[in-house]
Amino acid sequence: MGASYTQQQPPPDLLASSAPLPSAASASAVPAASTAAAAAASGTSHHHIQQQRRKASCPKLGENIVMLICLSRVRRMGGRWYRAVSHMRTGKRKKEKKRPYRPADFDRMTEASNAAMDMSETDLAEIVANLLKKVFKEIQDDCREAFVRAWLREDDTRCVLTVPDGKGKMKRIDGLRGSDKVWRLDTLVAMLYHGVPMDSTDTGLLVHRCEDELCVNPRHLSFQCSPAMMAVAMEMLHVAGYDMTPRLTAAAAADPSGNGRYFQFTSPFTVDVIRREMSESMALPRSVLDRYQLSTDDAAYVQDNFPETISASATPSSAASAGGGGGVKRP
Secondary structure, three states, X not given: OOOOOOOOOOOHHHHHHOOOOOOHHHHHHHHHHHHHHHHHHHOOOHHHHHHHHHHHHOOOOOHHHHHHHHHOOOEHHHHHHHHHHHHHOEOOOOOOOOOOOOHHHHHHHHHHHHHHHOOOHHHHHHHHHHHHHHHHHHEOHHHHHHHHHHHXXXXXXXXXXXXXXXXXXXXXXXXXXOEOOEEEHHHHHHHHHHOOOOOOXXXXXXXXXXXXXXXXXXXXXXXXXXXXXXHHHHHHHHHOOOOOOOOOOHHHHHOHHHHOOOOOOOOOOOHHHHHHHHHEEOOOOHHXXXXXXXXXXXXXXXXXXXXXXXXXXXXXXXXXXXXXXXOEEOO
């Protein structure tokens, strides 16, 4: 949204006694020269100066805009999975050796499933909103609008770059309180946007379609499945009662119980729950919508840049009537 400025007239006595005011070109040249001189004296690079100028000229995108536009497009599986995995990892501080699950592990998995599925819509929305806030905070200022447009499926060409850590790599954020999990930003975005139940260590599953490692454009993130993962997935579907084609071999069909000894479904959710929650977007309760009301400036920004969403996100009543009754299926 372009801002208009009105030149302030100096007092009459100043007009009478002062020299003519410098032109706009000369006035702008002085700060530029002084900035360059200061940068040269302090050792600041020209690239850093250009980045700061771009940041200063970047239009302001309020956090509430991101919340209202992106929250309703998050897959329900993303928030529930994050809650369940954090519950399973609570209190664990050292890496465990790979071993078959024990009865105590399955009991803990059941507790995690209950904790995630028993959440109210408000609790689920609050968890997802906190995750989106953390991701939004780490996105570079000149990429934030591109992040919103990616969620609106308007533009998938531009990379959404995040602020790197001290080593120039993708940043990580902590899990819920008491959990030892740390999550890469791109893993969280892929989990929330696509609804894929990923672990924070599934580095071989998530693939960047672009060439920038710091990108969190959800439409630049895809998934690759190895033959071993595909074989395990097919076995799990068969155990869950799904008809698989081609059918199992005669030897395997003769002893179906034997397959369970080699394949364990270490997920807090059943296959049916995962399929359902992956296909539904979140429903935003009225209390959440009221919390992220748009200011006058935010509403004007949305009207100028995202006019197709203003009716659904500017007022709580319209947004609640559009998606307040339950999960909304998304293609």
